[in-house]
Amino acid sequence: METGKIGKYLKYAIGEILLVVIGILIALQINNWNERRRENLEEQRILSLLTKDLEKDIASLLALKESAEKRFKEMDTLMLTLSSEDNYDIPKFLQLGISSLGFEGYFKSNTGTYDESVAAGSIKFISNDSLRQKIFTYYGDVKLNYTDKNNQKQVYEKIYPVFFKKLMATKNAMQLYGVHNRLAEIDLQSLGQDPEFMAMLIQKKASETFQVYDWQIFLDLANDLNESITQEINND
Numbered sequence: 001m002e003t004g005k006i007g008k009y010l011k012y013a014i015g016e017i018l019l020v021v022i023g024i025l026i027a028l029q030i031n032n033w034n035e036r037r038r039e040n041l042e043e044q045r046i047l048s049l050l051t052k053d054l055e056k057d058i059a060s061l062l063a064l065k066e067s068a069e070k071r072f073k074e075m076d077t078l079m080l081t082l083s084s085e086d087n088y089d090i091p092k093f094l095q096l097g098i099s100s101l102g103f104e105g106y107f108k109s110n111t112g113t114y115d116e117s118v119a120a121g122s123i124k125f126i127s128n129d130s131l132r133q134k135i136f137t138y139y140g141d142v143k144l145n146y147t148d149k150n151n152q153k154q155v156y157e158k159i160y161p162v163f164f165k166k167l168m169a170t171k172n173a174m175q176l177y178g179v180h181n182r183l184a185e186i187d188l189q190s191l192g193q194d195p196e197f198m199a200m201l202i203q204k205k206a207s208e209t210f211q212v213y214d215w216q217i218f219l220d221l222a223n224d225l226n227e228s229i230t231q232e233i234n235n236d
Helices: 006-083 090-101 112-120 129-144 146-168 171-176 188-192 195-235
Strands: none
Touching: 006 090, 006 112, 006 188, 006 195, 090 146, 090 171, 090 195, 129 195, 146 195
């Protein structure tokens, strides 16, 4: 104090404190920048993978619709055949019956990326709130998919029992698979007058009609979401 150096010491101490504070602030800023960069990279990764999953969903839905439309035509042919008095090629009728009644469609969305990001909590890195909500809406809808679940239940409980009893448990069907048997041959006239078989045909077509309706909704949602995600990726 006698030498008058206290002022210099105070200035030096304050300067050291300021340097430390500035260093801490710079370090925090760098850390925040790195964190934002990491989050942006993770956002881009999730969005990119979601587009790939959506493209698979779109391809699957288009294929399901196409196969259902093919079955519609085959079932129409079966109904016209059973309502006709003319003779018909039984092997061809059987093949159409197996193709249209023995198969069914079911849409299962590719939810791997969505499930992983939700479980890890990284879905929050999608900064666009409306896009994030659109993603939640799409996957919430396709995961429920009540129509396909109900249709699958009907197929196993109501369609297949009649299909196997009336069409497959016949001499013609067994011979188609190389099995010799003593079953009766298919009687188209009797089938055309069988309310149970005709009701099964009508029910199968009706249930698939509802499925196609829902698949189109899912397809529109998938296309819209895919377009929104692509725009978000391009904007970044």
